[in-house]
Structures are given as structure tokens and as C-alpha cells.
Amino acid sequence: MIDIPGYRVLRPLGRGGMATVYLAVQESVDREVALKVMSPTLMADPTFGERFLREARIAAKLHHPNVVGIHDVGRSGDCFYIAMEYIPGGTILDDEGRAREVPFALRAVREIARALHYANSKGFVHRDVKPDNILIREDGSFALTDFGIARANDSATRMTRTGAVVGTPHYMSPEQARGRSLDGRSDLYSLGIVLYELLVGRVPFHAEDSLAVGIMHITEPVPQLPSEFKALQPVLDRLLAKEPDDRYQDGVAVATAIEGIERQIARGELRDLVRPRSASPRGGTERASPSARMGAEPRRRAEPSLGRMDDIVAAAERPLRATDARRPPDRDRVRRPGGSRAAWIFTGAFAFLVVMGGFVLWRNQDKLRALLPRTELNDLLARGDAASKAGRLVGTAGDSARELFEAARAIDPDNEIARSGLRRVGEALIVQAEQAREKNDYATAHSRLADARAVLGGGPAVDQAEQALKKAESEETQVIELFDRAEKALAAGLILGTDGAVMLYERMLQADAQNAPALAGLRKAGAALAAQARELLSQGRLDEAATRIDDIARALPNDPSVPNLRADLQNARAAAGAALDAQVKRAQDLLRAGKVSGSGDDNALAQFQAVLARDPNNSKARTGLGQVAQALMVQANAALESSNANLAERLIRQAEGIAPNLAELSAARSRLRDLREEVEIAASRPVLTPDQVQKVATLLASAEKAAAAGNLMVPPGTSAYDKYRAALAIDGNNAQAMTGLQSLPQRARDEFNVAVGEQKLDRAKDMIETLAQLSPGDAGLPFLRSRLAEAWLDEADRRVGENRAQDARRAIDAARGLSPSNPRLTVLEQKLRALGSSTTTAAGDGSGS
Incomplete structure (x- = not known):
């Protein structure tokens, strides 16, 4: 077990390519910590230790609820270590690698996205976001670990090999796979891979080796989630976009998008996402037949129905037949059918004549009444009709139509002529009220409607007329208020906007298109706007002037100042x-x-x-x-x-x-x-000892000698590149070593030119490969490859002429590897086939002779 002062190591927790993690007790504060001890193999780069300590100490300053806290960073002998917060909950992946429930996956990604945003705002790019680095706290929250370590390793590695890539291949972004510079959007891509794995239970890209996985990240399309997760596909598409500019630009945007989905789930809108994984989604239950539904559920309410027509007829006929069946036969009718029929015909005819005569008298009662001698009633009716025709509808002098017809009704309450006359009076009063309303004579309109209501006793016509009158009064009041507001706004210089004079005048015109005060007000507003436009033109504020001119044209389309103002604007813009x-x-x-x-x-x-x-x-x-x-x-x-x-x-x-x-x-x-x-780091380095100075000088001399001999990258250990790097490992600021390293690409080009000139084509190919390693993005590489391909093709042409088919084939294949689209390849292939054919023919002729 490893021994680090101040820590009591209990047991290993896990091992990776870069470090081993132990559960330990920090004795000074008696707390359990996760003690991460870096692998000794990383010490091959002499600058790694210093970089590691610096990066880890900076990462220790990150304080966020979803970032694993760092308690201590240090070195003990050859061991570099970090003491971190111990989180016993394990990583977010299921122990058996199974998919997680959607709410769990969304919450994990949301919390880690906010952690990445926080870290990125502090200048950190994690570079190795993966499930193993996301831990579950006891309260169910998630925490991201290993900040700073990936960068420390990256910094060390790319000092020794151009284009090196750091990260776990299954989770790295396309730009990380290419070895390019990274920012926080690379971590968001890795987080998208984590989201896919949590939902599906596996990573989207898998191959036999790391290089193939990296190529898949660069070339393969964004993976598609299973159909039940289609609501999450837009989020995954943006997280895994190949170009960083097409992704979410920060972790807050990711968290916001996920929160929106979580709210939809809470509202029950995305039920497919939260179904238990063990239960396959179902489209719904089978529908019962109508009869089954009726049997299972009693009808709560039904509309009345008539039933079938033939049933109604049958029901109507049955009582009649029953009565007929019970009625005893009429003996007289049986004995004297002829006499009974004649009596019935006579009786019916007489009744008919009586009814018709009464009806005719009733219909012509007014005419018959007029034939009677003139009485007081007839006089009132005649005078009322005359007053109605003369327009004297109401009054108090006793000669108005209303007074006369009402006097007639006092004598004969059921008199139809009086009732009809009063109805005509009421209708005429409604017409007069509407005419007064149209002339804005609202007092007269109210008076006429009051009389009409008294005459007619109310009714729909009176109600409609009163509603129209109230609406007209309200609109006039609004127009008056609008006009007052518009005049005040114009006086205050407030011409445009919601409460500006132009808008208020236009609202008046919406109620009355010919409103004279509103039209006059618009003309005044237009003149004020024209003055503003001229002032803006004089100040050179042309866009604002154009806006004012457009305002005038909209408010007053025929204003004569608009054409002149537009001409002035055009001239000012040209100048x-x-x-x-x-x-x-x-x-x-x-x-x-x-x-x-x-x-x-x-x-x-x-x-x-x-x-x-x-x-x-x-x-x-x-x-x-x-x-x-x-x-x-x-x-x-x-x-x-x-x-x-x-x-x-x-x-x-x-x-x-x-x-x-x-x-x-x-x-x-x-x-x-x-x-x-x-x-x-250079400032903190100790002064070189005499032995170190001598060793650097020896390494530099060996490097110069190797470079002069053309041994730029090979053989390993004794090449110029390795010697210069060994010198820099001792003296990181050695100018001669730096200059020597920088000169190697040009030396490779020079060696290439010499080799081509001397027809040492294999040597020239080695120099191209050397240059590609020293300077991968060198713009001259395509030209050098094309030039070497031409030299190989010249060689092939010579070998064909010498009948050396095997050497020609080798030269053609070498050229194809450098320039596969070179048109000379086809020509030389034909010559080579012709050479083979002629050789076969010659051999056949010789055997025949």
C-alpha cells in the first residue's frame, strides 16, 4: 500500500491510466478523502510535475455544488497526489451498465451542465467528461471530478508530440479527436455522449481501437435515440453537433433546455419519456362495442324522442278500434239509413252558413262601423288619424294623435282602430328618435324614445333603439376625450407613439372617417413632423429623418411636403x-x-x-x-x-x-x-549546475551533428529532435535548442530536395514523413508529395523502357500512394500491361521455334 505523510490509506477505490484512487483518512482533520495518486509513467516528461501541481491548485479554487471539492494537492517523493472530497455513492452509470430512467438522466446532465458553465467561466475546460468522472452524492445530487488533471497531462504531452490527443476516446469531441485547441463547447459534446449512454445503456460509437472511435466522432452522423425518446432528440442533436458553433454555446443553455423538458414532464405532456422501462409503451385500451358500453354504464341523460312513425300511427288507431268494438249497434241507423243521412246533411249546411256569416261580419267590423251614424268614438278616431298624418304624435293640448287614440280606447277598450293608431304613433316616435340620434340630438332622441315606450309599453324595437342611442352617446364621449388628449399631446410636442397626437387623431377617424377636427389635427401634426425632419436632415441624422418622413406620408399621404423632403433626403444620403x-x-x-x-x-x-x-x-x-x-x-x-x-x-x-x-x-x-x-516555471527553476551546463552543451553538439547528417527524427534517441528535446528538458529556456527545433522542418525540406535531385526517392519519402511529424499543417506538404510522385512516375517510365516490369510496378505503386489522382498513372499502367503482353508473346514464340 502506498505511503503518503499525513494520510492513512485504507483501501484502493479504483485504477485508471493516469492514476490510482484510494480511500484514505486525512489525519490532520480526521476525515475520509479520495486520494488520487498520479501514475509514475507521467513523469517521463520532466515538466509534468510542475504543470500538474499548478493546474490542480487552480482547480482547487473551484467551489460549486456540482464540482467535487479538492482539499489538498502535493508531492511526496516521486508521487503527485490530490486529496478530494470522498463521495461514496459511486458513478452515475448502473453497476451493470444498464440505462437510467429519463428523470435521473435529465437531472444529472442539467446539474453537470451548470458545473461546466461555472468552470468554463473561470477559464477551465475539463477535457475528460465521462460517467466515471460524475459521482452521486448522498443527497442525490451529482458532482463532477478531475478538473485540471486532463489539462496538466495535455500540456505535458503536446510538448513532446505534435497533435497528441488527451481524453477518453468514446466521449471526446471531433475537435478533440483532431488534436485542435478546445473550449467549453468540447465538454458539452462529451456531456451529450453521457446523456446518450444514460438513456440507451451504451455509447453511440464503438470500434476495435481508439483511432477508429475518434474517426467515427468526426465522420459519423449524430446518433438517433430510440423512438420513445424522440422528444429529447433536438437536445442531443445540438449537444453532438460536429461543429462547435452549431452546439449549445454554454452550459446554462443546456440546463435551460432540459428544464423546459422537465416542466413538460411535470405537466404530464411527455408521458412516453417517464414510462417504466419494464413496461412496453401501449397505444391505449381496446374499445368496447357500443352495446357493451351501454350495458356497462347507465345513460345519465337522454333527449326525448318520438319513436318510429308506424308505431305512433298504430298506437293512435288502437283505442279507436277498441271503442268501436264495444259500442252497441244503432238500431235506428240500421232500420232507417236513408232518412238519417238527409238530416245530417241539412244540419251541417246550416251550421256552416252561420259560421261563415259571423266570420265575414268580424273581418269587416270597422267598415260596418263607418256606415253607422257618427258618434263621439268615431270622431275621436278620425281626429286621431288626422293628427297622426299631420305629425302631431304627442302633446298636452288634447289634439295629439296619442291623446285622441287613448281617449277612444277609454270609450271602447277593445277598439282595433285605436290600438292600431297607437301602434303607428309608437313606431313613428321610434323613427323620430333614430333621426334625432343621427343628428347627434341626443336629448330629443331620449324624449321620443320615452314617449314610444309609454305608447307601446316597451318592446324589442324600443330596446334596440335605446341601445343604439347609448352606443352613439358613448362613442361621442370617447371622440371628445380623444380630441382633448390629442390637442394636449400636440401642444406638448408628443406627436408619435401610442399616446401621441397622430395616433389619437387616427382613433377619432376610425369612429368617424370625416371628423373635421381630427383631419385638421393631423395636418398640424404633419407640419410639426416636417419641421422635425428638416432639422434632422440639417444635423446629418439621415435614418431618423427618413423615419419622420415616413410618418408624415402615413399620417398625411397627400401632404405636399413629402416629395420635397424625400428629394432632400436622397441628396443628403448621396453626399x-x-x-x-x-x-x-x-x-x-x-x-x-x-x-x-x-x-x-x-x-x-x-x-x-x-x-x-x-x-x-x-x-x-x-x-x-x-x-x-x-x-x-x-x-x-x-x-x-x-x-x-x-x-x-x-x-x-x-x-x-x-x-x-x-x-x-x-x-x-x-x-x-x-x-x-x-x-x-522557468523563473522558478534553479540555476543549472556546471555538470548540467556541460551536459546541455554535449546534447546540443550531438543534435547539430545529427541534423547535419540528416538524422532529423530517426533513429530514436540519437536523432536531432530527441537531442534538442533532451537539452530543453534540462534547460527549458535554452535558445539554441529552441532554434534548433524550429529549424528542423526547413532541414527536412532541404534534405528532400537533395534526395530528389540525387534520385534517392526512398530517402525523399522519409523526409516527407519527417516533415509531416514536425509540422503537420505545413502548407507545402501537398506540393512535395506531388513532386515526389512525378519523380516516381519518371522512374517508372524509365523502367518500362528498360523492360524492367517489376521495378516499374514498384515505382507506380509508390507514386499512387502519394498522388492517387495523377493522370500519368493510367498511361503508365497501359504501358506496363503492354510490356507484360509483349514479353508473354515473345516467350511463346521462342518456345514454338
Whole structure:
């Protein structure tokens, strides 16, 4: 068992490629901790220990509910260790690797997303988010562990091998698989893989080796969840987008998206997601037949029904037949059928004549009454009719139609002529009320309706007329209030907006399109807006002036000032555009002259910003600012190359302020951080002993000798690369070693040229491979491969001419490996086949002779 002072190690908890974790007791405070001891193999890089301690100490400053706390960081002999919060709940994966329930998976990912956001805001990228690094606390919350360790290992590794990749292959992002610089969005991709595994019970990409898994992360499409999880697919699509810009941009966005799904689940909207895994989803229960439903559930309510028509007829006929069956026969009818029939006919005819005569008298009672001698009743009816026709409907002098008809009804309450006359009086009063309402004479309208109600005793017509009158009065009151508000707003200079004069006048016109005060008010508002537009034009505020002109055109489409104002605006824009173009050209000239930024306005940055202050949408100025940011990044990288960290930081911040999404920023910030670390580490290194100085000098001499002999990367251990690196391991700031390392790519190019010139094509191929290892992104590699392919094809052509088919085949295959689309390959393949055919024919002729 390992021995670290201050800790009593109890038992191992787990082992990985980088470390072994023990359960231990921190004796000074008597608490259980998880003691992570780093693997001794990591000490192969002499800078790892210092980087590890620095990264772990910074990570110890992370304090978040979902981040495992770090209690202590240190070194004991050759052992580097971290004492962390001990969480006995284990990792989020089931012991048997089975899928988790959806609420569990969503809560875990939501909490870890917030932890990653917090860490990223502090400048940390985890680099190794996976289930093994997510632990469950006793209260059911989740905690992320191993911050800082992955970066410490990454920093050490990429010092020794370009393009090295750190992380667990099944969970790494595409950019991590490519060995590119990382930011917090890479951790979110890994978190998406964790979400998939929690839901499905396995990782989405699996292959025989780590390299194949990394390629799948880069090339395979986003995995699709099973159909029951389709509601979660949009979240997974964004987490596992191949390009970081297409993913969620921070952990808060991930947590917010998941919280939305959790709220839907709580409302019962996503029931498929929360079904127990053991119960297969069902589409619903079988429907019972209508008869079965009726038998199972009594009818609570039913509409009355008539039944079938033939049943009704039968029911109506049955009593009649029963009565007929019980009635005794009429003996007289039996004895004297003829006499009985004649009596019945006579009686019926007489009754009919009596009824018809009464009906005719009733229908013509008024006409018959008029034939009678004139009485007081007839006089009242005649005078009432005359008053009605003369328009004297109501009054108090005794000669109005209402008074006369009512007097007639006092004599004969059932007199139809009086009733009809009063009805006509009431209807005429309603008409007069409506006419008064249309003239806005609301007092007369109210009076007429009161009389109509008294005459008619109310009724729907009176009610409708009163409702129309009330509505008209309300609308007039609103119009008056709107006019007062509009006039006050215009006087206060409040012309536009919800409570502006223009809007208030327009609301008046909605009620009355010909409202004269409203139309006059709009004209006054238009004149005030025109004055504002002219003032804005004189100040050069052209966009605001255009808005004012549009306001005038909308409020007063026929205002004569609008065409002139538009012409003035067009001229002002032309003049302003010419001035802006001149300023943009000056900014571009300053940029080409290298005057990128600085104090005052004699630099490209100041000029482009001045243009955008006047025209925020100026595309040339926006493009120019992007070019300024690129130029600042070039200067920042140059400062980094010269180890001027302060200047590099200032330039990076300036570029970030101009173009926050610039692609080069992330890599530059990472380089700046590494530079500052290297400076601090170098400053803390002890002074070299004489023996170390001598050893460095010997290593440098061996490196120069190996480089001169062309042994740049091989043989291992004695190559120039390994010797320079060994010297830097002792003296990390040795300028000669750094220069020597930087010169190796050019030496590889020189060796390539010599080898091609001497027809040492295998040697030339070795130099291409060396250059690819030293400088993977070298822009000249494609050209060198193409050139070597041509040399191999020339070799193949010569060998075909010499009838050396085997050597020709080897040369063609070498060329194809370098440039598979070279058109000469087809031609030489044909020559080679022809050579083989002729050789076979010649051999056949020789045997025949």
C-alpha cells in the first residue's frame, strides 16, 4: 500500500491510466478523502510535475455544488497526489451498465451542465467528461471530478508530440479527436455522449481501437435515440453537433433546455419519456362495442324522442278500434239509413252558413262601423288619424294623435282602430328618435324614445333603439376625450407613439372617417413632423429623418411636403455616402500601411469605428474591422513567438473587443496561458549546475551533428529532435535548442530536395514523413508529395523502357500512394500491361521455334 505523510490509506477505490484512487483518512482533520495518486509513467516528461501541481491548485479554487471539492494537492517523493472530497455513492452509470430512467438522466446532465458553465467561466475546460468522472452524492445530487488533471497531462504531452490527443476516446469531441485547441463547447459534446449512454445503456460509437472511435466522432452522423425518446432528440442533436458553433454555446443553455423538458414532464405532456422501462409503451385500451358500453354504464341523460312513425300511427288507431268494438249497434241507423243521412246533411249546411256569416261580419267590423251614424268614438278616431298624418304624435293640448287614440280606447277598450293608431304613433316616435340620434340630438332622441315606450309599453324595437342611442352617446364621449388628449399631446410636442397626437387623431377617424377636427389635427401634426425632419436632415441624422418622413406620408399621404423632403433626403444620403466612402478608403490605406491601431485617429481602427458610428450597417467598414482584428492577431502571435506575454495579451484583448467570435482567439489565449506558465516555471527553476551546463552543451553538439547528417527524427534517441528535446528538458529556456527545433522542418525540406535531385526517392519519402511529424499543417506538404510522385512516375517510365516490369510496378505503386489522382498513372499502367503482353508473346514464340 502506498505511503503518503499525513494520510492513512485504507483501501484502493479504483485504477485508471493516469492514476490510482484510494480511500484514505486525512489525519490532520480526521476525515475520509479520495486520494488520487498520479501514475509514475507521467513523469517521463520532466515538466509534468510542475504543470500538474499548478493546474490542480487552480482547480482547487473551484467551489460549486456540482464540482467535487479538492482539499489538498502535493508531492511526496516521486508521487503527485490530490486529496478530494470522498463521495461514496459511486458513478452515475448502473453497476451493470444498464440505462437510467429519463428523470435521473435529465437531472444529472442539467446539474453537470451548470458545473461546466461555472468552470468554463473561470477559464477551465475539463477535457475528460465521462460517467466515471460524475459521482452521486448522498443527497442525490451529482458532482463532477478531475478538473485540471486532463489539462496538466495535455500540456505535458503536446510538448513532446505534435497533435497528441488527451481524453477518453468514446466521449471526446471531433475537435478533440483532431488534436485542435478546445473550449467549453468540447465538454458539452462529451456531456451529450453521457446523456446518450444514460438513456440507451451504451455509447453511440464503438470500434476495435481508439483511432477508429475518434474517426467515427468526426465522420459519423449524430446518433438517433430510440423512438420513445424522440422528444429529447433536438437536445442531443445540438449537444453532438460536429461543429462547435452549431452546439449549445454554454452550459446554462443546456440546463435551460432540459428544464423546459422537465416542466413538460411535470405537466404530464411527455408521458412516453417517464414510462417504466419494464413496461412496453401501449397505444391505449381496446374499445368496447357500443352495446357493451351501454350495458356497462347507465345513460345519465337522454333527449326525448318520438319513436318510429308506424308505431305512433298504430298506437293512435288502437283505442279507436277498441271503442268501436264495444259500442252497441244503432238500431235506428240500421232500420232507417236513408232518412238519417238527409238530416245530417241539412244540419251541417246550416251550421256552416252561420259560421261563415259571423266570420265575414268580424273581418269587416270597422267598415260596418263607418256606415253607422257618427258618434263621439268615431270622431275621436278620425281626429286621431288626422293628427297622426299631420305629425302631431304627442302633446298636452288634447289634439295629439296619442291623446285622441287613448281617449277612444277609454270609450271602447277593445277598439282595433285605436290600438292600431297607437301602434303607428309608437313606431313613428321610434323613427323620430333614430333621426334625432343621427343628428347627434341626443336629448330629443331620449324624449321620443320615452314617449314610444309609454305608447307601446316597451318592446324589442324600443330596446334596440335605446341601445343604439347609448352606443352613439358613448362613442361621442370617447371622440371628445380623444380630441382633448390629442390637442394636449400636440401642444406638448408628443406627436408619435401610442399616446401621441397622430395616433389619437387616427382613433377619432376610425369612429368617424370625416371628423373635421381630427383631419385638421393631423395636418398640424404633419407640419410639426416636417419641421422635425428638416432639422434632422440639417444635423446629418439621415435614418431618423427618413423615419419622420415616413410618418408624415402615413399620417398625411397627400401632404405636399413629402416629395420635397424625400428629394432632400436622397441628396443628403448621396453626399454622406461619398464622405463615408472617402473615410473608408483612408482607413483601408492606413491598414495597408501597417497603422492598425493606436492613440488618436490616425489608424485604421479609429477610422473604421468612426464610419460605423455614422453608418452602423456600412458593410465595408464592418469588413475592415474584421481585417483589423486579423491584423491584431498576427501581431499577437508574433508577440507570443517572441515571448512578449504582456504585448500579446493586450493585442488579444483588443482583437476580442472588435471580433469576439474570431476563430484564432481561442488558440491564441491558450498559447498565452502556456507562455505565462512556461515563464513562471522557468523563473522558478534553479540555476543549472556546471555538470548540467556541460551536459546541455554535449546534447546540443550531438543534435547539430545529427541534423547535419540528416538524422532529423530517426533513429530514436540519437536523432536531432530527441537531442534538442533532451537539452530543453534540462534547460527549458535554452535558445539554441529552441532554434534548433524550429529549424528542423526547413532541414527536412532541404534534405528532400537533395534526395530528389540525387534520385534517392526512398530517402525523399522519409523526409516527407519527417516533415509531416514536425509540422503537420505545413502548407507545402501537398506540393512535395506531388513532386515526389512525378519523380516516381519518371522512374517508372524509365523502367518500362528498360523492360524492367517489376521495378516499374514498384515505382507506380509508390507514386499512387502519394498522388492517387495523377493522370500519368493510367498511361503508365497501359504501358506496363503492354510490356507484360509483349514479353508473354515473345516467350511463346521462342518456345514454338
